[in-house]
Amino acid sequence: xxxxxxRNVSKIYHLGGEEIRALDDLSLDIESGxxxxxxxxxxxxxxxxxxxxxxxxxxxxxxxxxxxxxxxxASSRELAxxxxxxxxxxFQFFNLLPRLNVMQNVELPMVYAGAGSRERHERVxxxxxxxxxxxxxxxxxxxxxxxxxxxxxxxxxxxxNPRIVFADEPTGNLDSNTGEAILDLFRSLSTQGRTIALxxxxxxxxxxxxxRIEIRDGKIAIKVDPKLAGLDRVSARAVPAVAxxx
Amino acid sequence: xxxFNSISIGFKEIWANKFRSALTMxxxxxxxxxxxxMSALVKGMENGMKEALVAIGGLEKxxxxxxxxxxxQRHLADQAIGLTVRDVYALQRSAPLIKLVTPEMRLGRxxxxxxxxxxxxxxxxxxxxxxxxxxxxxxxxxxxxxxxxDDEQARNVCVxxxxxxxxxxxxPEKGGKEDVVGEKIHINGQPFRIIGVFRRYESxxxxxxxxxxxxxxxxxxxxxxxxxxxxxxxxxxxxxxMKNNTVYTPLNTMWLKLKSGGVGTNTVPDPRxxxxxxxxxxxxxxxxxxxxxxxxxxxxxxxxxxxSFQTQENWSEGITQAIRNQRMSGGFISAISLLVxxxxxxxxxxxxxxxxxxxxxxxxxxxxxxxxxxxxxxxxSVVLAALGGILGLAASQGIVQLxxxxxxxxxxxxxxxxxxxxxxxLSACVGVLAGLIPAFKAAxxxxxxxxxxx
Numbered sequence: 136x137x138x139x140x141x142r143n144v145s146k147i148y149h150l151g152g153e154e155i156r157a158l159d160d161l162s163l164d165i166e167s168g169x170x171x172x173x174x175x176x177x178x179x180x181x182x183x184x185x186x187x188x189x190x191x192x193x194x195x196x197x198x199x200x201x202x203x204x205x206x207x208x209a210s211s212r213e214l215a216x217x218x219x220x221x222x223x224x225x226f227q228f229f230n231l232l233p234r235l236n237v238m239q240n241v242e243l244p245m246v247y248a249g250a251g252s253r254e255r256h257e258r259v260x261x262x263x264x265x266x267x268x269x270x271x272x273x274x275x276x277x278x279x280x281x282x283x284x285x286x287x288x289x290x291x292x293x294x295x296n297p298r299i300v301f302a303d304e305p306t307g308n309l310d311s312n313t314g315e316a317i318l319d320l321f322r323s324l325s326t327q328g329r330t331i332a333l334x335x336x337x338x339x340x341x342x343x344x345x346x347r348i349e350i351r352d353g354k355i356a357i358k359v360d361p362k363l364a365g366l367d368r369v370s371a372r373a374v375p376a377v378a379x380x381x
Numbered sequence: 382x383x384x385f386n387s388i389s390i391g392f393k394e395i396w397a398n399k400f401r402s403a404l405t406m407x408x409x410x411x412x413x414x415x416x417x418x419m420s421a422l423v424k425g426m427e428n429g430m431k432e433a434l435v436a437i438g439g440l441e442k443x444x445x446x447x448x449x450x451x452x453x454q455r456h457l458a459d460q461a462i463g464l465t466v467r468d469v470y471a472l473q474r475s476a477p478l479i480k481l482v483t484p485e486m487r488l489g490r491x492x493x494x495x496x497x498x499x500x501x502x503x504x505x506x507x508x509x510x511x512x513x514x515x516x517x518x519x520x521x522x523x524x525x526x527x528x529x530x531d532d533e534q535a536r537n538v539c540v541x542x543x544x545x546x547x548x549x550x551x552x553p554e555k556g557g558k559e560d561v562v563g564e565k566i567h568i569n570g571q572p573f574r575i576i577g578v579f580r581r582y583e584s585x586x587x588x589x590x591x592x593x594x595x596x597x598x599x600x601x602x603x604x605x606x607x608x609x610x611x612x613x614x615x616x617x618x619x620x621x622x623m624k625n626n627t628v629y630t631p632l633n634t635m636w637l638k639l640k641s642g643g644v645g646t647n648t649v650p651d652p653r654x655x656x657x658x659x660x661x662x663x664x665x666x667x668x669x670x671x672x673x674x675x676x677x678x679x680x681x682x683x684x685x686x687x688x689s690f691q692t693q694e695n696w697s698e699g700i701t702q703a704i705r706n707q708r709m710s711g712g713f714i715s716a717i718s719l720l721v722x723x724x725x726x727x728x729x730x731x732x733x734x735x736x737x738x739x740x741x742x743x744x745x746x747x748x749x750x751x752x753x754x755x756x757x758x759x760x761x762s763v764v765l766a767a768l769g770g771i772l773g774l775a776a777s778q779g780i781v782q783l784x785x786x787x788x789x790x791x792x793x794x795x796x797x798x799x800x801x802x803x804x805x806x807l808s809a810c811v812g813v814l815a816g817l818i819p820a821f822k823a824a825x826x827x828x829x830x831x832x833x834x835x
Binding site for chain 1: 386393394397739740742743744745746747748749750751752753828829832
């Protein structure tokens, strides 16, 4: 059984009497440990797909299984718990809480999970070390550069040890060098065995990942299976390794 | 997410918007401080009213007086001998619910008290037992109360109040003698030795007025005059005046010496008492105690009901009523300011969540449930209100001090712990109520919409 299984999922909006199919009978599997990119132009439905995969939204039709749990008809409380325990989010605009320091931002998911303060401190420091920011724990987000803020957001996404990390245009707000460094970080996380789904409109960024899915009009347009054709090696070569600036 | 965490987030949020929070809290501060100050004033007033009630012997004291014989028993009039000391003994023996009984025999308006030709406006000359001191809440300042021996031997001794002393010897403030034990006075022409002087009885108001006058003597313009009884402010000065104008003699002295010598053939002095005072063991058993007393006295009076009981219940009810009215009006004003404060808090919380829609979206995306967000906003609101409440308590201390400073002769306001707890509790309630709608709105936000919000 795959980590994520979407079967015939549709998401239908009604806008002024007009029916909009953001997702149209879409089926998709994501295996544990995969590094996958979901690519598509704006309006293609990729954001809707990510929201549904990320348990922020529910589909109109179809079934979704995540890590052994059927989530297409889960209650909002169950969805909140799944988001907290099994999913990590990285956003384009970092979405850190400006009044909290780095430490407090990263520990927030653990606070909602009800972890004790000692455990929180240990795991937050471990997560910050993973992204190379262990000496910035008392800084405010506004005192950090964009790249550093995105690293804090990645640490926050990882701190509860989620089954899958969703990154929505994680480099969209960064200059290209910093963006490469962030992508590098994702690649190294992937080699450590984490499941990562990258959502982007940029084919160059999508080229980083071994597997790419292109969404158009709510459907999967190109399906590239990494097990065929050994594309993972090709993509690894396609993007030059960039030294981390940190 | 634990409770203390929520509270600390609430404090941080308040601290981040110091000025706005302070303005919002002001409403609650005013409400709480007015509530506490108001209740302190009412409590002071209540004490002022109750001290007069205590001064005449408290609620437990019941006066037994003569009453006209009921119409149905008119034909038995010659058998009705009125209240006598036999009733006192009977009650002492047979009415266990009655703790204390004292007889009172009076000269009434025939009493003249004189010393060197000076005589007080009026003096309440009463023959009684030594226990009257406990019954009527008297305190001896100089000398002693007469005792059983003085009574048995019908000695010509008396204990007087400061009112009588001041009128016979001059007030101590104007050079009169303070300790007049051993001096002689005449009651109805017979010499009596003063063996004791009572303390001066006065209300808190009168004492404060007197002390103020002592510090800064009133400029006496025009003709010197007495200004009459009572301070004219509707307090119960007459209670204290009456107490201060007491002249107590032993009952037997009154009966054998002062009541005798009447002109006529009947040489046996009139044994009737003017009244009896009884004190019930506990105010809770007032009703059964009165029933008991009536039964005993119906027996000694041979079934003729020529006596009646007079309690202080009406007075006490009057006080309760007045206090209730004061509380109502004070509570109403405080409730309105608390309400206004609550609306202020709700307003600011609504503004605050609108500012923080994105933050709420982030929190929900990383796993905050409806309850997490709801409690966070509610706690912020309650912390804001409770903080206002605590500041209000501090402010109320200042207000009460200010009031005391402005009108030093009024009853001292008393801040009570229950009033403070009530005010604090109410402010917390206001915080909860004001936070409900904003908390609900925040908790219900859709995370996707909230994350997109700019």
